[in-house]
Amino acid sequence: MAHVAVLARESLEALAVRPDGTYVDATFGAGGHAALVLAALGPAGRLVAFDADPSARALADPRFTLVHANFRELAVRLDALAIVAVDGVLFDLGVSSMQFDEAERGFSFRAAAPLDMRMDPSHGESAADFLATRDEHELADVIYRYGEERASRRIARAIVALREAGTPVRDTLDLAGVVARAVRAPAHARIHPATRTFQALRIAVNDELGALRDGLDAALARTTPGGRVAVISFHSLEDRIVKHTFREDPRARAVTRKPIVAGDAELSSNPRARSAKLRVAERVEVAA
Numbered sequence: 001m002a003h004v005a006v007l008a009r010e011s012l013e014a015l016a017v018r019p020d021g022t023y024v025d026a027t028f029g030a031g032g033h034a035a036l037v038l039a040a041l042g043p044a045g046r047l048v049a050f051d052a053d054p055s056a057r058a059l060a061d062p063r064f065t066l067v068h069a070n071f072r073e074l075a076v077r078l079d080a081l082a083i084v085a086v087d088g089v090l091f092d093l094g095v096s097s098m099q100f101d102e103a104e105r106g107f108s109f110r111a112a113a114p115l116d117m118r119m120d121p122s123h124g125e126s127a128a129d130f131l132a133t134r135d136e137h138e139l140a141d142v143i144y145r146y147g148e149e150r151a152s153r154r155i156a157r158a159i160v161a162l163r164e165a166g167t168p169v170r171d172t173l174d175l176a177g178v179v180a181r182a183v184r185a186p187a188h189a190r191i192h193p194a195t196r197t198f199q200a201l202r203i204a205v206n207d208e209l210g211a212l213r214d215g216l217d218a219a220l221a222r223t224t225p226g227g228r229v230a231v232i233s234f235h236s237l238e239d240r241i242v243k244h245t246f247r248e249d250p251r252a253r254a255v256t257r258k259p260i261v262a263g264d265a266e267l268s269s270n271p272r273a274r275s276a277k278l279r280v281a282e283r284v285e286v287a288a
Contacts, residue, residue: 027091
């Protein structure tokens with residue numbers, strides 16, 4: 001499935017792009033949002049895009065700089081580019097369709113693959129290693145907290161039991177099977193019983209929520225007063241962090257009282273947009 005930029009028109013309107021401005025696409029992916037920003041920029045405008053995934057596809061444009069790094073490194077990477085301030089930052093959180101479609105990345109249970117789940121496969125601990133080294137209590141806590149999975153204790157117990165029997169879970173389909181048996185989901189369940197557990201492991205392996213907090217802080221610090229920070233999230237854990245940050249950080253003024261969601265036309269053509277929520281804040285001046 002080709003990756004289609006979610007809430008594309010709404011995101012561009014949220015950023016209120018100035019032709020001569022400098023903008024950051026914090027989650028480049030396949031470049032859908034970045035292309036729209038570039039189209040709105042004039043010759044003096046500039047776009048810097050971040051992506052932790054080394055397979056991110058670059059656009060050929062002199063106003064465009066692709067940085068291979070997680071957006072939590074926004075400040076230090078902008079320093080390296082001698083960019084003191086920007087006029088707006090866009091975050092499109094979660095995993096892209098192309099990452100799900102690359103079975104070897106281990107994000108999906110649609111095909112057998114090593115249980116990896118790292119946004120950047122060259123750094124950090126894989127999901128398989130995470131499952132092999134955490135005790136039952138920690139596994140249950142992660143699956144419950146990041147996946148909001150009620151059967152987290154049964155799932156953790158089953159994973160540890162297999163590990164102790166000498167057959168650790170290291171494959172996507174193996175994990176999906178373990179979870180399905182532990183959850184005992186009805187045959188007519190709307191979503192696969194392993195969905196929440198896969199989400200939880202992905203968030204834990206990539207420290208996604210910690211990175212989001214760091215990234216939002218850096219974005220608000222670097223955006224000039226009057227500039228915008230826009231965030232598209234796909235589950236309640238992300239959305240809650242964004243909502244609270246935009247409400248409580250003195251540097252931010254929430255532009256959207258409620259999140260912007262996809263309309264019927266987009267939902268019919270892009271099912272990924274179903275859970276997308278866009279929140280926007282304007283950077284305000286803070287008294288010294």
